[in-house]
Amino acid sequence: MADNKIIEVKDLAVRYGDRTILENVNFQINRGEIFVIVGGSGCGKSTLLRQLIGLETPTKGDIYFENINFTSADKKQKNQILRRFGVLFQSSGLFASMTLAENIALVLEKYTDLPEDKIEKIIEMKLDAVGLNGFQDFLPSEISGGMKKRAAFARSMALDPDVLFFDEPSSGLDPVTSASLDELIVQINRGLGTTMVIVSHDLASILSVAHRIIMLDKSQKGIIAAGTPDELRNSPDERVYNFFNRIAS
Numbered sequence: 324m325a326d327n328k329i330i331e332v333k334d335l336a337v338r339y340g341d342r343t344i345l346e347n348v349n350f351q352i353n354r355g356e357i358f359v360i361v362g363g364s365g366c367g368k369s370t371l372l373r374q375l376i377g378l379e380t381p382t383k384g385d386i387y388f389e390n391i392n393f394t395s396a397d398k399k400q401k402n403q404i405l406r407r408f409g410v411l412f413q414s415s416g417l418f419a420s421m422t423l424a425e426n427i428a429l430v431l432e433k434y435t436d437l438p439e440d441k442i443e444k445i446i447e448m449k450l451d452a453v454g455l456n457g458f459q460d461f462l463p464s465e466i467s468g469g470m471k472k473r474a475a476f477a478r479s480m481a482l483d484p485d486v487l488f489f490d491e492p493s494s495g496l497d498p499v500t501s502a503s504l505d506e507l508i509v510q511i512n513r514g515l516g517t518t519m520v521i522v523s524h525d526l527a528s529i530l531s532v533a534h535r536i537i538m539l540d541k542s543q544k545g546i547i548a549a550g551t552p553d554e555l556r557n558s559p560d561e562r563v564y565n566f567f568n569r570i571a572s
Contacts, residue, residue: 327353327354328351328354329352329485329486330352330375330386330388331351331352331386331390332375332385332387333384333385333386333387334348334349334384335347335349335371335385335386336348336382336383336384337367337370337371337379338382344370344544345370346544346545348545348546350546350549352518352520353518353535354485354516355512355516355517356519357512357519357521357532357533357535358518358519358533358535359521359532359533359535360372360521360536360537361524361529361536361538361566362524362538362539363540363541363566364524364541365541366539366540366541367539367541367544369522371522371539372490374386376410377401377408380394388404391404406434406482407482407484407486408486408487408488409479409480409486409487410487410490411476411479411487411488411489411490411492412475413490415463415472416475417474417475417478419464420462422459422462423460423461423462423477424443424446424459424460426463426478427445427446427449427477431481434482435482445481446459447459449477449478449481450474450477452477452480453474455470455474458474467500468496468500469497469500469503472492473507476504476507476511483515485518486519487517487519487520488520488521489520489523490522491522491524492523492528493523493528494525498527501525502528505528508521509531521533526569529552530552530556530567535549535550535551536548536550536555538563538566540562547560547563548560548563552567555567
């Protein structure tokens with residue numbers, strides 16, 4: 324599997340002033356897998372995601388994308404890598420004053436030279452892929468929370484990214500809508516082979532979509548377990564076992 328890696332994190336540390344959030348973090352993400360980052364509140368899940376998508380630079384260590392050092396890359400190289408990422412933020416991040424079509428078009432107009440008719444076709448295809456074809460002219464305020472997540476999903480796929488990052492995708496959704504979004508994530512992953520990296524605390528969601536999982540721990544400031552859902556549900560580590568079996572500690 325080593326040859327199949329698309330992202331590799333080496334000796335990563337993140338400190339804010341005197342406060343250490345993550346220390347000595349090492350892992351790799353394989354091409355085409357659904358990779359989930361879990362852990363209790365304050366363990367550094369969102370901090371780690373911000374490093375992976377280039378919003379922050381780690382205090383120490385390196386992140387590699389296809390063996391290119393993303394951390395130390397120059398601006399041009401970094402931008403080329405970022406174009407191969409799609410991000411679905413926790414709040415969806417749709418522009419309220421724009422229709423769903425305009426939200427997706429914004430990405431295509433910024434990063435491509437495609438003519439208007441091609442952009443319209445891509446918008447239609449992306450919205451159709453998430454079950455929202457026909458909603459092109461709707462504003463975010465005119466659709467439900469689950470539909471907003473789907474629209475944001477469509478926008479994140481606009482440039483056919485190699486990797487899609489999700490920050491708490493089921494946050495704010497009811498269980499049925501959350502399960503529907505999980506199905507969509509699995510469907511897109513199977514259909515397109517897109518690598519998915521998900522930060523989540525929703526155990527039902529995690530267990531239904533994940534191929535592999537890493538678990539972070541606040542006190543250890545790093546990874547305390549890594550493996551498949553079944554491996555972590557049966558972990559000999561009490562902290563991991565309790566988390567994946569919903570046992571209060």
